[in-house]
Amino acid sequence: MFLSRIELDVSRQDTMRALASPSHFHGAIEYAASDGRNRKLWRIDSLRGKKYLMILSEREENWESVAKQFGVLGETVEEKCYDVLLKRVTEQSEWHFRLCANPTIAKKMARGEKSRGKVMAHITEEFQKKWLMDRANQHGFLLKEEDFFVTEKKWYSFYKGKGQKNYRVRLLAVTYEGRLTVIDASLFRETLVKGIGREKAYGMGMLTIISGR
Numbered sequence: 001m002f003l004s005r006i007e008l009d010v011s012r013q014d015t016m017r018a019l020a021s022p023s024h025f026h027g028a029i030e031y032a033a034s035d036g037r038n039r040k041l042w043r044i045d046s047l048r049g050k051k052y053l054m055i056l057s058e059r060e061e062n063w064e065s066v067a068k069q070f071g072v073l074g075e076t077v078e079e080k081c082y083d084v085l086l087k088r089v090t091e092q093s094e095w096h097f098r099l100c101a102n103p104t105i106a107k108k109m110a111r112g113e114k115s116r117g118k119v120m121a122h123i124t125e126e127f128q129k130k131w132l133m134d135r136a137n138q139h140g141f142l143l144k145e146e147d148f149f150v151t152e153k154k155w156y157s158f159y160k161g162k163g164q165k166n167y168r169v170r171l172l173a174v175t176y177e178g179r180l181t182v183i184d185a186s187l188f189r190e191t192l193v194k195g196i197g198r199e200k201a202y203g204m205g206m207l208t209i210i211s212g213r
Contacts, residue, residue: 001082001193002060003208008044008051009072018070019044019051021158022202023169025070029055032065041195043100043206056082056193056206085209086189091182095209097148099176102199103131119198121172125150128174132196139196140187141180148178156202171199180209 008015018024022044029040041056053070055063063077071077103122122128128150136143152175160169182188195205 001086002057003080003082004055004057004061004063005078006053006055006063006067006070007072007075008053008070010051012070015070020156022156023158023160025053025203026201028066028069029063032063033057033061035059041193041200041206043203043208045098054206054208082192086192089182089185089189089192091185093182093185095180095182095211097176097178097180097207097209099132099196099207100173100204101132101176101197102171102202102204103128103174104198105131122174123172128153129176132176135196136180137183138187139191140182140184140189141191142183143178143180147180148176151175151177169202171202171204173204 008019010016010019014024018028025042025044029042033040035058043054045052045054053066055061055066060079067075067077104119105122105127106119122131129145129148132148133143133145152173154173156169156171156173158169159166192207192209196207197205199205
């Protein structure tokens with residue numbers, strides 16, 4: 001596994017368009033990848049006033065076309081082997097984490113004699129935190145309510161598809177940060193690689209960690 005980081009140039013029109021409509025980032029990443037059919041985890045991070053595109057891939061990729069389209073001119077793509085971090089994950093190890101996810105609930109909507117499910121976003125912080133806590137154990141980690149916070153919320157509204165197949169997509173991205181404890185190392189490594197929740201194509205689901213010491 002490889003984790004890559006591209007500093008974004010927010011003064012560029014293409015970058016601003018993609019920050020508002022993440023399908024542009026998704027398309028550029030899939031086009032650049034040598035194995036475009038395999039989904040990549042990616043996320044937008046903000047650090048010290050700058051924005052970065054983070055991409056997790058199964059193999060070493062050439063992301064220069066993505067950097068050329070959205071990145072800061074002259075900056076190189078930073079890349080690290082992710083396997084080094086994965087090997088450090090052990091039971092009871094503690095980590096600081098960041099996750100951008102799409103916390104939702106499926107509600108049944110009655111229509112005549114039939115019923116259908118509608119996916120709706122959790123819009124209150126109470127239920128956004130509960131959503132993640134409910135999924136912690138099944139993803140290999142322990143999470144206490146007082147040990148993590150919702151640090152950012154952002155709505156996306158954009159159109160996907162062309163012609164008659166064009167439709168509106170509306171998503172809520174919620175960023176969590178805090179401290180967790182690993183209770184199942186194998187399962188947690190899988191979570192780091194595969195992500196958590198829905199809408200991974202649009203920059204959600206990537207969980208990253210740094211040493212909790």
